[in-house]
Amino acid sequence: DAGVIQSPRHEVTEMGQEVTLRCKPISGHNSLFWYRQTMMRGLELLIYFNNNVPIDDSGMPEDRFSAKMPNASFSTLKIQPSEPRDSAVYFCASSPRTSGGSRETQYFGPGTRLLVL
C-alpha cells in the first residue's frame, strides 16, 4: 500500500516567493494533518481536515499560510510570501476514522524540507 505522499521532498526558495507543498493522503483516510518541525519548536500541528473540511487552523502561524483540501486525495499548504523563519520540515499525515468515531493513528508522509533564503 502506498503511504502518505508528499511533494516536493526538498524545496529551496528565496524570501518573498510563493511556496506550495502538496500531500496525497492514504486512500480511504478521511482526516489529514499538516505539521511543521523545527529545532526550536519541535513538532507543531498547523491545521487538520476531516472529510475535506478544515476543522482547526489555530496552529497556522500567520495569514501568509493557507491550506486547502479540494478533494479526499489531495491537499496543499501554501506560504505566500515566504520568509527565512519558515524554513522547516513540513509533514503531512492522515488517519482513518473507525465506525465508532474513535480517533485512529496518524500516518506520516516523508516530509518536505523547506529552506527559505
Added chain:
Amino acid sequence: AQTVTQSQPEMSVQEAETVTLSCTYDTSENNYYLFWYKQPPSRQMILVIRQEAYKQQNATENRFSVNFQKAAKSFSLKISDSQLGDTAMYFCAFMKHSWNDMRFGAGTRLTVKP
C-alpha cells in the same frame, strides 16, 4: 492545555541491551491515546506503539513495550535487544479521545552503539 514532557534529550545504549525512554504528560482528560513515534535520520515519522488510556494492559510490539501508569501520567517506552537500526529520535505524543489534535514531546535522541 495538554503538555508532553520527555526529560531525556539524549540517551545511548549498547547493542543487544535494553533501554527505557521516559515520557510524562499533563491532562485532566480520562480518555485519550498515547503514542511513541520514531524518527530516524531519514526524517520519516514512524509509529512504534500506541496505547489507549482505557486499557490497563500495557501495549507491546515485538521488542517494544510500554509501561503505562495512568495515575502517575507516565508512559515510558522500553526497547529490548536494541539494534543499530533503532538509532533515531523518539517522540512521545498525546491525543485526546475527542480531538484529532496530537501533542508531541520534544523528543529523545537514542543512539545504539555497536
